[in-house]
Amino acid sequence: MNEVTPLHPAAPSSDEDGSTFEDEHFFNRELSWLTFNRRVLAEARNRDFPLLERLRFLSISGSNLDEFIMVRVAGLMGQAKRGIDELSLDGMTPGQQLDKINDELERIEREQDAVWDELRAELTEAGIEVIDGDDVDKTTAKWLERYFTDDILPVLTPQAVDPAHPFPFVANLGLVLLFNLKRKGDSVPLIEMVLLPPNLPRFIRIPGDHAQYISLENMIRRHAHILFPGFKLRGDGLFRVIRDSDIEVEEESEDLVRYFRSAIQRRRRGDVVHLEIEDGCDNEAESLLHEQLYLAQATVDQKGGLIGYAALSEIVDEDRPDLKFEPYSPRYPERIAEHDGDAFSAIREKDIVIHHPYESFEVVVDFLWQAARDPDVVAIKQTLYRAGTQSPVIAALIAAAEAGKSVTAVVELKARFDEEQNIHWASELERSGVQVIYGFVDWKTHAKVSMVVRREGEGFRTYCHFGTGNYHPTNAKVYTDLSYFTAEPAMGRDAARLFNFVTGYVEPEDLERLSISPTGLRRTVYDLIDAEIANAEEGKPAAIWGKMNALADRKMIEKLYQASQAGVRISLVVRGICCLRPEVPGLSDNITVKSVIGRFLEHSRIYAFANGEMMPGKKSLVYLSSADWMSRNLDRRVETLVPLTTKTVHNQVLYQVMLANLLDTERSWRLLPDGTYERMHSEANSFNLHSYFMENPSLSGRGGALRKNEDVPRLSLRRESTS
Template identity: 85%
Template sequence: MSHPARKRWNVNELTPLHPAAPASEGAEDANSFENEHFFNRELSWLAFNRRVLAEARNRDYPLLERLRFLSISGSNLDEFIMVRVAGLMGQAKRKIDELSLDGMTPGQQLEKINDELERIEREQDAVWDEFRTELAENGIEVIDGSTVDDMTCSWLETYFTENILPVLTPQAVDPAHPFPFVANLGLGLLFNLKRKSDGVSLVEMVLIPGNLPRFIRIPGRDTKYISIENLIRRHATLLFPGFKLRGDGLFRVIRDSDIEVEEESEDLVRYFRSAIQRRRRGDVVHLEIEEGFDEEAETLLREQLYLAQATVDEKSGLIGFAALERIVEEDRPDLKFEPYSPRYPERIAEHDGDAFSAIREKDIVIHHPYESFEVVVDFLRQAARDPDVVAIKQTLYRAGSQSPIIGALIEAAEAGKSVTAVVELKARFDEEQNIHWASELERSGVQVIYGFVDWKTHAKVSMVVRQEGTSFRTYCHFGTGNYHPVNAKVYTDLSYFTADPAMGRDAAKLFNFITGYVEPENLERIAVSPSGLRRTVYQLIDAEIANAAKGKPAAIWAKMNALADRKMIEKLYEASQAGVRINLVVRGICCLRPEVPGLSDNITVKSVIGRFLEHGRIYAFANGEMMPSKKSKVYIASADWMSRNLDRRVETMVPMTNKTVRDQVLEQVMLANLLDTERSWRLQADGSYERLEGGDNPFNLHRYFMENPSLSGRGGALKKNKDVPRLSLRRESAE
């Protein structure tokens, strides 16, 4: 199957091409590291999406789970284009020659991104072709509707007439009818028609409402789906009686969807309501049209959409791979993962479900999704119903559309407790949902705070103040992931509960910072960005460099979603050159170039892609002894090592001081990520990723955690059973 070339951005119109400019003398980032020592952020992200797409061909997974990876790769690309590509196009259009880490202008990056997008989309088309055959072999067929039996024909016509036709609004495209607005990710059909009565030609547009299913299941013993566009085409004569169809074509529009916050905004809620509407009408950055699109209709479409800086991609395969999620939902347990039910921590059960009693006894770490997110919900529900609880403070970045966390906060406020919720309006693509939750919370009496205008509040913190006797005790929850019950089933994250008074004092200072702009001073345990987290990490790295100079063991283990901050990467290069052994697990973007002689000999980078989305952030430092050890300094964090997390977001990094908690985070979670061979890719010095081979001792970290309970959540069972599964560095293929 041939695939037509993709139309390139007209870079010469956007910004002049020129060699990458060197850093100016005396610039803040001037140093001995060259642009070639860094990978490009955008290309690294595209490499990540390639790894996601590769899982669609991973025969270790059931068929519909592999199809899910294809769907995810499509959704990822849509967001990348509407945010990252749109941002670069905006810079290029305004002649902003801000250079990337590897020294490219926006225009140069767009050229390389375009080439890589074309390769990924061709790969998606090829994977989908394979899937259609394999799905059919397993009794799931996606038909085009051109040839069907009489019974199916009758059902399709009835379904179209009763369920689709009343919702569609054909719109003539001529001087008397202005070209209709096509929303972001909007899917539409153009029909080139000729009226039978007088031979007059007419072009009609049919925008497909986003609330209609993209794939429609045809009832019957055999599982068959038809796309909504093919269903509409099949019944075009019912939609346009009295017309002869001369041609048609399917298209999809992707618009600039980023929101820029203006400092002078007096009312953030009103501003974001307006900004969400503007986003829906953002500039077109990408137009997809199907191969064989009617030429006359295509010409009209190109004229009416403003495409001066947009790409136009002619596709011979499916348009909009994210829509395949509908087929993934098919009720075929034999083609999906075996259901997994997360464990509820035994520690809390031993205290008859009293979370406060369990936490008061000893710190506890919950490892999601292997351990239930319900423990977090129960913590807040108990706080809402406990008459001794006087105050609850909570950050909310993403909470989902059906949030029990919101319900608990409302219940607490209605019970007369002092409840403060920090709702982040700038959580991309969740702004509208968060505005809704803010309104619901305010109506119930919750004090809602929107944080900072310039910075996002990305920290995940709950703080409960409880009267116990004549004094007050503060219980805290610090997380690496959002308070989102759906994501918690598929994202691997850590929830840390503590009643440590120092942690409580630090949490109180953090909330005062967010609500009252009182910058935290003399923090006892946690590090907070943008004020001190970067500095704390530098100090920890410097300590490893000093230990290496003294001949002591020096090592850093770190797990994160992205590594893109130039200064942090330079610090890691410095540590590597000093002899510090650095093992990084970076799921997505990584701009650090590992294993380069004389630069990063001591740094290895791997990425884990599997059944669950690795999301937790862990930072561990040897502290003068071989890793892992009792002296190792271990932290969990809400922050990746990206400039936005370190300098433009409110984040937390929290030390694991309790022995059992530290052992779980370091010797179970972190070590398992380093040991994994079945779901891991190793980053090469040239920027390519190679899938690790299982070898003689294959190890799958997701399977390990599904089969083995945690340390800190086991309570008395841990004392009774000394045969706790332990991992050993001897199995680490990266060493």
């Protein structure tokens, strides 16, 4: 395992240390994220989407909120508890942020409840009913009782709560039913707890053509007389706890794998930060709950709606294609097919960009499998941040090692909520003979890089893959990401230096193409912005386009403010957190920010600079990156910034991908100066970027088809908007 004392990223120059910008010029990171989740929730009411897809958005908003509470809210609570008064970008203490966050959380949770009421009624009309179980026909009642007796009762473990039976531990996100009972024989009262087993479905489908579901808690309630024979039910109630689930890595950890195995166990027992109690919960049971759970800082939410909206994803799986998006099959690039599936031959001919999910992730998998089977391949190096539970990428690396090739895998243990899965994959890889590296203690290796060294002729050629997303086949079906393949020798040399940095702590000095964080990526972006400022001051066209998931680094935002004030036109597509305040006179007049939320999750990171000519143009500088413009990406992670110089690749990313994001009106929200978002509408020039890419082929993957037909759909932007 590679254990070293990490470098300190290069400090900004002295002229950047003193800020002329006020706290009011920035949005709060946490509140901005909550605003993003509001946009996700809003899609559950978007009637452009099929009904079950709208339910999916409600489920996603619930899952998002759970993670936000267990990580971000828990972190702020920890700071407040320890008396840490580090101020946010907008000048608030942790305690002040928590007050505002809790108010906003309550509003979002009430909105979720309202959306669920609406969707539940519409689902019923569409033939998908979620029943309470109180009033069912005899046939259904008989099936419910049999299912409960055969499939649920054996898994349940009622636990009495009294002086002889201490209050049991409730795991993170654990759902628990409390029952207030009275023994029929002697009227002795008793409080019982029933932990809902996480391996049982939350929503149980009742057989029949008409889809009926009943929640697990209501199934148990309905059959409480079977679970507690000889007792009279006086009352009940459902509750759920959310615990602190972040993992802090200690620098002195001697064994990172052992540390994370232990930390994962501790996470399941973290402090309670949020308690959700069903509205109408039995008063005695609820009083006991408050007495027994340690709720020193936890917020308590009395829920009128469903507890745990993430579980609605189970109902989304209902076999009703008429209520879902039409199935979409990704294209396989024609260029690789023209080379009879030989990825090395296609890449050797010319660089290629694969646009997921419109083009198949199988290209990436095939690239690695071809490397594993090719007798001329001598070495494979691969970063792994999130690989999924069923990973063909892992299988290819194992096959390559077993075939006698030199295989190195950089497995990131600190990928939040994937730590356990990554430890498993690391063990599997090591058993097959792969050299597994765990990277730096303090920094995450977030770069997405694959490198294949192949013997050709008298020497060796290096083939590289640089991605904006993870090597995760499931995510690649719904996340929009870019995979860039190249055999350019300079790129290969830089990739080798990057791996040497992570595996051997050899800091790269003379990178020819790449910029990497935390050593130089920030400085490269600053230099590119400074060049646009200089061009604007000289009266030349000056523009910056950026697409990212989050923008929260103060110094980067200040740099963009400086560019705007110099006359640089800046157009940003920021899906989630954005702490920059756009379109403020005298501050950010020339900056616009939009967010795209739709069928696919926008995940690719693209940065483009006008370079002295109108944008988009032939001279525009275009980059792919694994890094958002956040402090953690720029200063505490290993990331890549990859220049695109091949004509078709450059044009595909600039004129197709980036431009489509800027032109989209149907799935876009515009960020206003006050921090609110408004949905964009344009009847005359309506444009849906997801539909566009599902219908139109990409440039670099077309091969001979491109040469035969020069009328490839090409988007255009009015010049006055980017001059």
